[in-house]
Amino acid sequence: MPRRIAHLDMDAFYASCELLRYPQLKGLPVVIGGGRRKEDDLLGKLQAAYPDGEWTEDSFVERLERIPVDFFPCIEGYTGRGVITTATYAARQFGIGSAMGLMKAAKLCPQAILLPVDFDRYRHFSRTFKSIITDIAPVMQDRGVDEVYIDFTDVPGGQREGGRVLARLIQKSIFEATGLTCSVGVAPNKLIAKMASEFHKPNGISVVHEADLQTLIWPLACRKINGVGPKADEKLKGFGIHTIGDLAAREQHWLVENFGKSYGAWLHEASWGRDDRPVETESEPVSMSRETTFERDLHAVRDREELGAVFTRLCQQVATDLHRKGYEGKTIGIKLRYDNFQAVTRDQTLAEYTADAKQIRQIAGQCLKRVDLSRRIRLLGVRVGSLVKAGTAQPPIAAYSEPPDQDPPQVNDHGQTQLLFPLD
Ligand SMILES: [Mg+2]
Incomplete structure (x- = not known):
């Protein structure tokens, strides 16, 4: 098949x-x-x-x-x-x-x-449309709140008209249950399917076969390949490579020389429409995070209370996400973006896994001590990584690690106090 x-x-x-x-x-x-x-x-x-x-x-x-x-x-x-x-x-x-x-x-x-x-509303509809799909075609991979990959290969009727018949059935079932429309691309692999779903938006179906590579895929801009970002695209354009066809015309070794061993080789494969990645039914999250961009840039001293409250809320939200999805993690990190758009991250790894808002807040607070807080802040984020399913973590060798120390606020080179958020 x-x-x-x-x-x-x-x-x-x-x-x-x-x-x-x-x-x-x-x-x-x-x-x-x-x-x-x-x-x-x-x-x-x-x-x-x-x-x-x-x-x-x-x-x-x-x-x-x-x-x-x-x-x-x-x-x-x-x-x-x-x-x-x-x-x-x-x-x-x-x-x-x-x-x-x-x-x-x-x-x-x-x-x-x-x-x-x-x-909340979008997540509700997301769950609804995904469960309609898995009722019809069980091998489905989540790609976010509003998109999925589905393996039609072995589904009864999945080969008819190259997948168009099944795509139409799924589209109709989702519309009847929710009133929402979707667009579907069916292709030999994920890479091309992802491009094809954009061909006839909204409410469209596009079926692409291997033989359509030259006519349907090669005229597209390189940026249409999921994995060619703005930076790579700019570099490609610098070499006069604008379309996927231009890319396919380059020798693989030339791409490797100019874009590195793995990315260069991948670009070559992508331009020839080759992609073996399976549709993975359960993708385990690596991390969970929450971040917020402020209405106006905030300063650690003058907006201390507001920042502290937001920081605590972000930690609570991440903890809630972890609980709801049944995960715990042991790397706690923060992300800051300053008013000049420069971003910094800091993280700290614990001896034990946690999903506790207070502990996340405490460790995130420690991370915050390690960044410059004299600049105004545009964005603040909290992240918990190294996730495992709750309750499955191996007990650590040391039964208990030292509690994180509560340093007094530190003064940086500019004579400004660095840690100003109230700790829990
Ligand atoms: Mg969409």
């Missing part, structure tokens, strides 16, 4: 989840991003507009559907550093896309409606 691997990508996933509850926004430019959700504010406004209480008998869902469009906030005049996570296709027509700053988007399309992110 020839390998048939599908890559399924939900269409504008976050935005589509929002449009399910606000169908009145369908067809309008809507962007998701920025701060917390303000749905209750919308309901408050609604009640103020209809004080006679005509809404009280409606179900919550129906109320949301009846919020007039002009009650939703627009991005016009937005100031701040919020970034777009997803834009509806109507918004994309204005040149708006994921990862774009909201201020820039506000210039391109001031009338776009801005909705805050609601990860």
